[in-house]
Amino acid sequence: MSELEEGVPLEGGVASDVRVVDTPDGPLVIKKALAKLKVAADWFSDPARAMIEVAAIEAFGSVGGKETVPEIVWVRPDENCFAMRFVDPRLSNWKSDLMGGKVDLATAARVGEILGQFHSRSAQQSELAEEFRDLQFFRELRVDPFFEYVAANKPEYSSRIRQIAEEMLGRRQALVHGDYSPKNILADGKDVVVLDFEVTHWGDPRFDVAYCLTHLMLKSALSDGHPAQLGAAIRAFLDAYRINGLSVLDAGLANITGCLLLARLFGKSPADYLVRLDTEAIEAKAIELFAFEKAPQTSDFFMIPELQE
Structure with missing residues (x-):
């Protein structure tokens, strides 16, 4: 079973499958881009955009401060998904x-x-x-x-x-x-x-x-x-x-x-x-x-x- 299948889904977004997974090093948020967005209308986008997001998080952190973005833990380009450290639940x-x-x-x-x-x-x-x-x-x-x-x-x-x-x-x-x-x-x-x-x-x-x-x-x-x-x-x-x-x-x-x-x-x-x-x-x-x-x-x-x- 993959981490996504094991994880708890997070609600709110329409463009990705996002789940929280517990690990020995603490919870991770795993995000996998979808080809068809979760809306009533036909709305499609290449899931390869996940790698643009990884690059953008790194750029935003470099320009605006690492404290303003989540920490990337791992990236899987062939699966169009990546994992982030779970943000402090105080926020x-x-x-x-x-x-x-x-x-x-x-x-x-x-x-x-x-x-x-x-x-x-x-x-x-x-x-x-x-x-x-x-x-x-x-x-x-x-x-x-x-x-x-x-x-x-x-x-x-x-x-x-x-x-x-x-x-x-x-x-x-x-x-x-x-x-x-x-x-x-x-x-x-x-x-x-x-x-x-x-x-x-x-x-x-x-x-x-x-x-x-x-x-x-x-x-x-x-x-x-x-x-x-x-x-x-x-x-x-x-x-x-x-x-x-x-x-x-x-x-x-x-x-x-x-x-x-x-x-x-x-x-x-x-x-x-x-x-x-x-x-x-x-x-x-x-x-x-x-x-x-x-x-x-x-x-x-x-x-x-x-x-x-």
Whole structure:
């Protein structure tokens, strides 16, 4: 029996089989990339992306600090899987915390700080641009399901969405995580570990900021949520990024955020709490964002006003 078969499955992801396995040296997390993702729609990606993830974890640790990523224990390229040391259980999943009403502004600020440092430092390393130049997995796992799929199914928005996607793909400035969301962050106050690097590529850093921002905005809009607290988290995240990151808090960021909001409503991987959202308000905000042509003046531009306390 393989380690994966023996392990206890971890829930939450759609792109990989992830399990915890006990060993004499302590628990390991074994991750095996899937060819078909675990969603209702047909969504496929080459499982060889697992090796991109291993390289990306090492790069992120080198650029942003080894304490911000899990430790790689072994790698099996022929099986498209690898093992990581189990992260200190003191750190909890940030998405679960936010959904449960635990909003720690120190965590939100640290998440923005880490991302900003990762972008600004990697932008100076030309060797990373060469190593992560291939956009195959970003196209398969983000551009197709979050932009092209929505454009094909929402013709009233198709032209603008495709324009924004092309502009994004043309801006290649830094190493981009590609899945920088609360579900992939373990945290305890300022102690933060980032997970899931299989979409990492050299590209537009606005995508990472917009991706995390989208998740925070949606959680601020939960019908039974904590909008004022999540609004403060959005400010803390963006303010920390602004201090540490690249100059990307602009119209391009607003446009990508608008597309991603629509994707969480109509894409291949919609938010798993849609029934708790005012989808009309979300769609209206998305339209406002992807029509924007100048830099937002404050973080409050990314709030959903009618849902704030």
